[in-house]
Structure formats: C-alpha cells, structure tokens
Amino acid sequence: MEGIHVIHEDERVDDPFQNTKERGEVARLWSREDEAIRCRLCPHGCLIKEGRHGICGVRENREGTLIPLTYGKIVSEALDPIEKKPLFHFMPGTVTYSLGGVGCTFRCRHCQNWEISQAGITDLSLRRLAPEEGVRRALDLGAKSITWTYNEPTIWHEYALDMGMIAQKRGLKTIYVTNGYITEEALNELAPMLSAFRVDLKAFSDDFYRSVCGGRLQPVLDATVRAHELGMHIETVTLIIPGQNDDPGEIDSMIRWVIDNLGPETPMHFTRYHPDYQMSEPPATPIGTLEAIYERAQELGLHYPYLGNIPGSPYEDTKCPSCGAILIQRRGYRAEITGLTQDRCIRCRQKIPIVLP
Numbered sequence: 186m187e188g189i190h191v192i193h194e195d196e197r198v199d200d201p202f203q204n205t206k207e208r209g210e211v212a213r214l215w216s217r218e219d220e221a222i223r224c225r226l227c228p229h230g231c232l233i234k235e236g237r238h239g240i241c242g243v244r245e246n247r248e249g250t251l252i253p254l255t256y257g258k259i260v261s262e263a264l265d266p267i268e269k270k271p272l273f274h275f276m277p278g279t280v281t282y283s284l285g286g287v288g289c290t291f292r293c294r295h296c297q298n299w300e301i302s303q304a305g306i307t308d309l310s311l312r313r314l315a316p317e318e319g320v321r322r323a324l325d326l327g328a329k330s331i332t333w334t335y336n337e338p339t340i341w342h343e344y345a346l347d348m349g350m351i352a353q354k355r356g357l358k359t360i361y362v363t364n365g366y367i368t369e370e371a372l373n374e375l376a377p378m379l380s381a382f383r384v385d386l387k388a389f390s391d392d393f394y395r396s397v398c399g400g401r402l403q404p405v406l407d408a409t410v411r412a413h414e415l416g417m418h419i420e421t422v423t424l425i426i427p428g429q430n431d432d433p434g435e436i437d438s439m440i441r442w443v444i445d446n447l448g449p450e451t452p453m454h455f456t457r458y459h460p461d462y463q464m465s466e467p468p469a470t471p472i473g474t475l476e477a478i479y480e481r482a483q484e485l486g487l488h489y490p491y492l493g494n495i496p497g498s499p500y501e502d503t504k505c506p507s508c509g510a511i512l513i514q515r516r517g518y519r520a521e522i523t524g525l526t527q528d529r530c531i532r533c534r535q536k537i538p539i540v541l542p
Contacts, residue, residue, distance in 0.1 A: 212244055212251035213343055214371055222246045226342055227290045227366050228404035240399075241340040242305055243288040256344045258311040260301050261285040261335055264326050266518035270362050271493055273503060274452050274539045275381050275418050276330060277513055278520045281360065282323035284314070285335025290366045292399035293387070295426065295464040302336040303462075316348035320355055329542055330358035330380070339367045342374075349378035358540075364398075365405035372411050381540075382412040386421045388430035389439035397429065406442070413447050418540055420452040422493070425475060427458070427467040436478055440485050449486050450538040455479065456493035476500070507535035 214225040222233045224244055231239030233246040243255045263283045267276050287309055289302040296302055301309065314322075323331050331352050333345050338361045349359045358380040365384040384405070388394060391402040413419050421443060425431050443451050455478050457470045475492045479500055482490035492500035496517065503513035505524065510532040512524040524531050528539055 210253060210256040210343065212253045213346075213374065214368070215251040217249065222249070222251050224251060225368055226371050227339055227368060228401065229290060229366075241288045241290050241337070243286075243340050253341075253343050254306050255286045255288065255311070255341060257313055257315055259284050259286055259314045260304075260309050260311060262314070262322075264328060265332070266520070267330065268515060268518045268520050270332060270334065270360065270383050271422065271454055271491070272360065272381060272383055272418075272420055273454075273491060273501075273513070273515075273520075274420065274489065274537075275360070276358060276540055276542050277503075278522060279329040279542050280327065281330040281332045282319070282326060282328035283332045283334050284319065285333075286341055287311070287336060288340050289337040289364075290339060290400065291337065291364050294397050294462060295424070295458065295460075296462045298335050299462040316344065316351055319348050320351045320357065323352070323357055324355060328357070330360055332360040332362060334360075334362035337366070338363055339371065342371060346375060346378065349375070353378050364400070365408045366400050367408050368404075369407070369411050372408060372415060376415040376417070379412075379417055381418040381420075382409070383420050383422065384409050384412070386423045386439060386443075388423070389435045389442070390430065393430055406446075410446050419447055420454065421447075422454040422456060424456050424458050425470045425478065426464075427470055427474065429467075431470070431474060431478075433481070437481065437485065440482050440487055444486055450488050452489040452491060453482060453487060454491045454493050455482075457495055459494070503537075503539075505530040505533060505535050505537070508533040512537060 216223050224231045224233060224239050229240050233239050235246050238245040245252050245254055264280050265283045267279050267281050285301055287301050287304040333341055338345055352359050359378055360381040361379060362383045387398055394400045394402045443453055455475055457475060459469045472495060479490050479492055488506040492498050501515040502511050505512055510524045510530055512530060514521045514523050528537050
C-alpha cells in the first residue's frame, strides 16, 4: 500500500470552487446533450445535469460548462521511491514527486487510499499548487519524474496535462498510477506528455469489476492496449484477494491476455491483499497463493512477474529471463542495480526492456 506523506504545506483553499471558471480552468472532452453535459473523459460517460457532478465527484456542470473542480488543488504530495508505485522497469532507483487529490471513477470496496479517493470536494483541506510550481518542486527535490497517484489521476486530466507538458520540457518523466478507466480520446491527448501507465488489473472478471469496483473490465483492457500502442511504458498490478479474484483459471487468462496484447516482457505485479475500507473479509492473501501465481506466470511465458506487499521477498528481484542472473536486487523500496550494463545483462548480454535514469 502506498503511504501518503505531506512534505509541503501550501495555501489552503477555503472555497474550493473560487475563481475556477474565471481562471479558464474549463474541462476538456465534453459535449452538450439537450439540457445536460456528456463527459467523455472516462467510460462511464456521465450525463450531468445543471449543478450536478459526475460519478468522480469533481467535474461539475455549471451553467452549461463542465468545470474540473480540483484543477490546481491537491491533498497530498510526497517524494517516493519509484519502486513504491510499483514500477520496476522504469527509472529504477530514482525518486518520483507524487501528487494526489480527491475523487475516483471507481468505488472499490477494498480501496487502500479510500480516505482521499472516496472523499468529496469539501471533505478535506485542498491546497493550491500551480502546474509550474509542481514542476519546480519536483526538480528542487531531485525527482526524476512526476507521478499522479493516491487517487485516480484520470479525473485530473486538465491539470496533469498542463503540468506534464511543462515537466517534459524540463526533462522530467511523467507517470499515471491508474485504474485504467479512461477513454481513447483522453489517452490520445495525454500521449505527448505521459511516459508511463502503471495500471491496476483488478481482476479478469467483469462481474468483479461491476460488483466490487463499480466499473467494467473491457474498457480497462482497451485503454491499456491503447496506452501501449501510444508508446507508454506499461506495468500492471493485481491485488490478489482470496475467494474474489484468485481463481487459477482467471489468473491464467489474465496472464495470457497480457502476453498476447502487451508482450511477454511486460512486468506484472501480483500483490498481497489485506482487509481495508469496506472489505473486512477475507483475511490476508496466503503467501503460498502468490508464489504459485509467480511460478505459473513463468510457466506461461511471462518474463517478469513480481510479488508485492511481502517484506523481504526475493520475488521482487529482477532476473534475466535468459540466464537467471539477478539484475536488480530489491529490499523494501531500495533497489540496487547489480547485473546490468546499460540495458543488457552483464552475464549473457541479453537485452532487458527497461527505462534507465
């Protein structure tokens, strides 16, 4: 689970709605339908009446214009190891400047960051952070990238887009830690600035997505393929919940889908669940279940499976799929590159798909 640590106190926004429209912070990707607005940012496609907002809670129809209520307003910021996202093949050993806001397109009953993702616009103290200031802070802190995380970054579309374009010009990489519930139209807009798409594959069952998350599976798969086509670095994460999404046949289907659609070199993270938010049962995932998934992924031809939320696990190390040498050793969030020369295995010279700092 990602921890959220505030490292700067910014100016508190006493009125979260103040001057939003006047500053030109009008939403992108929407159209008028009769007396309502159709949002085209995520696959929910909310039809929003005057004075109301979409499922995400932060995009409001105000006098016939769609307003992104959280543009330039944050709840949390932190300097995180990139491995915490988790991203293992993208800038290993670096730190990333992480930003979080409020709201989400899903209602996951097991959400680990529910305090902010399920919060409303007036539930928490929001602080102003202009896109230019966010980039400056990232650079001053020695970060190599900016990550929009903790809650769902898709609903921050305009803010992330503006900050990301500045970040790219200043030499910073950019990352979405996302549930993948985003339209192709929105992804196409992000493509010029978004470097990595770290996506949750919460299950490989539409029933799970509908009953546990409040969404659908296919749009997540479609978005992930599109992000791959657009050249974004992809890594997937699946939180394995006993009795919910751990059926061996379902896991096999997920792994095969990744291999067939994203490639066998795509890192897949399988992480240990613990009870949280509205899901008090079942108990934590047995480590043996995760180890069996790891071994099965290798049998199916996946080159880089990983296990997470198991302190000290050797299953977080990156190994050469050709000779088995340890390339990157990880303990906690510390990563040591031990077996690579540039992007090749020192022992056998196998080329490793990895984005180095």
